[in-house]
Amino acid sequence: MASTVSSSSTPITLPNSSIQTSFLPKTSQLSIFKKKKPFNFVSKKLVSCKASNGDQNNELSSSSNRFDRRDVLLGLGGLYGATNLVSDPFAVAAPVAAPDLDLCERSTVTSKSAGTIKVACCPPKLKDAIDFKPPSFSKIRYRPAAHLVDRHYLDKFTRAMELMKGLPEDDPRNFMQQANVHCAYCNGAYDNSALGIPNQELQVHFSWLFFPFHRLYLYFYERILGKLIDDPDFAMPFWNWDSPDGMLIPEIYVDPNSPLYDEKRNVNHQPPNMVDLDFAGEEEELSKSDLIKSNLSLMYRQMVRNRTATLFHGFAYRAGDKPSPGQGAIENNPHTAIHRWVGDQRQPYKEDMGNFYSAGRDPLFYAHHSNIDRLWNIWKSLPGKKRCDFPDTDWLDSSFLFYDENADLVRVKVRDALETTTLGYDYQRVDLPWLRYKPTPRRPGQGRGRHGHSHDHDHGRAVAAETNNAAIIRNVYPVVLDKVVRIEVPRPKKYRTRLEKEEEEEVLVFQNIQLNRDVAVKFDVYINDEDDETPTRPEDSEFAGSFTNLPHNNHHPGVKLDTNMTLPISDLLEDLDVEGDENIVVTLVPKEGKGLVSIGNIKIDYIRD
Ligand code: C2O
Numbered sequence: 001m002a003s004t005v006s007s008s009s010t011p012i013t014l015p016n017s018s019i020q021t022s023f024l025p026k027t028s029q030l031s032i033f034k035k036k037k038p039f040n041f042v043s044k045k046l047v048s049c050k051a052s053n054g055d056q057n058n059e060l061s062s063s064s065n066r067f068d069r070r071d072v073l074l075g076l077g078g079l080y081g082a083t084n085l086v087s088d089p090f091a092v093a094a095p096v097a098a099p100d101l102d103l104c105e106r107s108t109v110t111s112k113s114a115g116t117i118k119v120a121c122c123p124p125k126l127k128d129a130i131d132f133k134p135p136s137f138s139k140i141r142y143r144p145a146a147h148l149v150d151r152h153y154l155d156k157f158t159r160a161m162e163l164m165k166g167l168p169e170d171d172p173r174n175f176m177q178q179a180n181v182h183c184a185y186c187n188g189a190y191d192n193s194a195l196g197i198p199n200q201e202l203q204v205h206f207s208w209l210f211f212p213f214h215r216l217y218l219y220f221y222e223r224i225l226g227k228l229i230d231d232p233d234f235a236m237p238f239w240n241w242d243s244p245d246g247m248l249i250p251e252i253y254v255d256p257n258s259p260l261y262d263e264k265r266n267v268n269h270q271p272p273n274m275v276d277l278d279f280a281g282e283e284e285e286l287s288k289s290d291l292i293k294s295n296l297s298l299m300y301r302q303m304v305r306n307r308t309a310t311l312f313h314g315f316a317y318r319a320g321d322k323p324s325p326g327q328g329a330i331e332n333n334p335h336t337a338i339h340r341w342v343g344d345q346r347q348p349y350k351e352d353m354g355n356f357y358s359a360g361r362d363p364l365f366y367a368h369h370s371n372i373d374r375l376w377n378i379w380k381s382l383p384g385k386k387r388c389d390f391p392d393t394d395w396l397d398s399s400f401l402f403y404d405e406n407a408d409l410v411r412v413k414v415r416d417a418l419e420t421t422t423l424g425y426d427y428q429r430v431d432l433p434w435l436r437y438k439p440t441p442r443r444p445g446q447g448r449g450r451h452g453h454s455h456d457h458d459h460g461r462a463v464a465a466e467t468n469n470a471a472i473i474r475n476v477y478p479v480v481l482d483k484v485v486r487i488e489v490p491r492p493k494k495y496r497t498r499l500e501k502e503e504e505e506e507v508l509v510f511q512n513i514q515l516n517r518d519v520a521v522k523f524d525v526y527i528n529d530e531d532d533e534t535p536t537r538p539e540d541s542e543f544a545g546s547f548t549n550l551p552h553n554n555h556h557p558g559v560k561l562d563t564n565m566t567l568p569i570s571d572l573l574e575d576l577d578v579e580g581d582e583n584i585v586v587t588l589v590p591k592e593g594k595g596l597v598s599i600g601n602i603k604i605d606y607i608r609d
Pocket of ligand 1: 182186205214335339356359369
């Protein structure tokens with residue numbers, strides 16, 4: 001069994017032949033798809049996720065998990081076991097309920113420069129909701145990579161999009177209505193204050209609802225498209241930005257005469273310009289090969305190192321909780337970076353992709369999220385026994401409302417979203433090049449020859465210099481990120497047994513990260529980053545991760561976003577060979593939104609799920 005768990009120090013190893021073949025590089029993706037014989041990306045795991053996937057009766061596991069996560073949120077410390085003996089104050093089941101459409105109100109969109117607007121994005125209330133039933137289908141449909149589709153597919157997709165855009169405005173299946181689904185769930189249209197819970201609004205980002213909400217949203221979008229062209233097997237494309245060939249806006253989306261086009265996109269980011277998965281609002285002068293390396297290393301870090309449910313999905317969010325407890329790895333990065341990179345800087349609210357309220361108005365949004373959805377499948381299929389969805393019934397029973405292809409209003413639960421194959425679809429199998437891009441430690445004093453950065457420009461050097469000059473501080477919370485900040489953080493356990501290392505992940509916990517919701521923010525976190533005149537990049541082991549915010553707002557625009565973040569550091573500390581150290585030095589570098597963020601506390605903890 002030991003060989004099935006990826007060792008933390010070596011690049012991920014693929015333990016048995018059945019898994020290995022599914023990762024083998026493609027022969028020719030194009031021909032594969034054109035022959036209509038897409039590979040079946042079988043998410044076969046050697047270690048099964050016992051409690052997950054629809055087990056309704058896992059009370060024990062559910063309540064203990066719940067307590068562990070509360071510990072992180074409440075800052076009670078990371079010692080598990082004893083706390084579980086105390087009667088659990090959170091034992092009452094509290095899945096987030098589907099919104100009441102009658103209580104939907106217009107969304108507030110704000111920005112400092114453009115002021116406030118109100119946007120009507122509530123869905124029409126046509127009928128009462130019925131419970132979702134998993135579809136029956138005769139064969140799995142495969143979502144293709146958008147840059148690999150053929151003419152025939154494009155014609156079909158284009159026709160479906162035309163029909164969707166041509167539906168009557170008040171038809172909930174109309175394209176604009178579909179875009180508004182995102183606006184309502186993401187920009188505070190569903191306020192629960194009316195239900196007697198003050199300041200409680202429904203927000204599907206910044207929590208464990210992120211993956212299942214978007215999966216179901218896209219599922220219905222795809223079903224509607226299929227229905228419109230009378231092809232129930234129609235599968236929408238995904239934007240394969242985690243692979244070099246897919247790192248530009250797919251060509252099918254850039255023809256101004258196509259219904260896939262959106263003019264509110266950054267004009268500087270059209271093909272052949274490549275997406276920067278680490279984008280922070282400003283162009284970086286990287287060569288094409290450096291950018292690919294940076295992107296793939298970032299993907300490795302986010303996919304391989306975030307190997308527990310909380311790290312990957314995000315923090316628990318239950319009925320009655322304050323919204324936005326904390327994003328998971330992929331939501332934080334690269335999800336937000338790509339929204340920012342596509343959004344049009346000239347627009348008052350960075351429409352369309354650059355603001356949650358308008359993101360769904362760009363057809364590219366759905367291809368972007370299709371890839372996010374695909375990464376959820378891939379994450380679960382990678383070796384590692386903690387790569388399981390939450391067994392927690394509060395998660396599994398959280399529900400949403402969507403209009404389906406027949407314009408029926410359906411109530412769907414998270415438990416309906418766990419496997420794409422029960423929803424009738426899967427993804428075209430393509431290479432996962434980032435599996436081979438494990439970050440490596442920087443070599444101070446040797447400049448950046450190893451990485452071959454030929455375009456280190458002044459800005460990068462200035463940041464590096466500022467990093468070097470920042471004094472190391474301790475216990476000075478809350479800390480405002482108006483400059484580079486270096487903080488020494490103590491490690492509660494200097495030595496961990498083999499078993500502890502296998503069972504728990506050492507994490508850096510950021511508590512009460514506060515900012516206005518309507519500003520774009522990115523700050524980077526480096527660990528034990530030594531003096532060097534070149535900026536730290538995702539290919540460096542020292543780069544632990546980033547916090548990001550995509551401008552949005554909520555029902556109570558005055559209330560700041562108050563959220564948390566956990567970054568895995570077990571592998572990183574091993575890479576840097578500092579596992580026996582008592583402290584680590586955490587460097588926080590504001591990349592966008594300087595001075596707009598404060599952090600309530602930073603500490604090290606150990607999490608198991
Ligand atoms: Cu709901 Cu990418 O956002």
